[in-house]
Amino acid sequence: MPESTPGNKGLFWKGREMFDLIWDLIQQSRISNLQSEADSARAASRTTDARVAELERTVESLTLMTMALGELLAQKGVVSSEEIEARVRDIDLSDGKLDGRVATSPRVCRKCGRMIAGDRVNCLYCGVLMDQDRP
Numbered sequence: 110m111p112e113s114t115p116g117n118k119g120l121f122w123k124g125r126e127m128f129d130l131i132w133d134l135i136q137q138s139r140i141s142n143l144q145s146e147a148d149s150a151r152a153a154s155r156t157t158d159a160r161v162a163e164l165e166r167t168v169e170s171l172t173l174m175t176m177a178l179g180e181l182l183a184q185k186g187v188v189s190s191e192e193i194e195a196r197v198r199d200i201d202l203s204d205g206k207l208d209g210r211v212a213t214s215p216r217v218c219r220k221c222g223r224m225i226a227g228d229r230v231n232c233l234y235c236g237v238l239m240d241q242d243r244p
């Protein structure tokens with residue numbers, strides 16, 4: 110059994126200080142990585158918020174145009190609003206579901222060859238953008 114001498118005790122404390130220093134460096138590195146990830150997530154969130162705002166403006170604009178066209182067609186006696194509503198219902202039901210959505214047929218991914226729902230923007234399996242596949 111080695112005796113506990115002042116020299117041994119000094120070595121112990123130097124080892125402990127070294128351990129603490131290394132531990133602090135590892136923790137600082139982890140904190141730095143997490144801050145970096147948080148910055149990236151904040152940037153992605155801002156991009157998503159901007160995209161959602163753009164889509165909301167587009168939907169509002171399309172809604173206005175659709176309402177204007179419907180009213181003009183009704184005013185000019187081309188079709189009645191009931192005929193337009195019936196046509197909307199027929200188109201909605203074309204996929205067997207009255208859900209307020211337009212049916213899109215499934216597509217084959219150009220990269221991985223799997224079948225993907227027609228309304229997906231990117232492939233569920235490989236992630237490739239599907240919009241470029243549209244004719």
Ligand SMILES: [Zn+2]
Nearest residue numbers: 218221232235
């Ligand atoms: Zn794919």
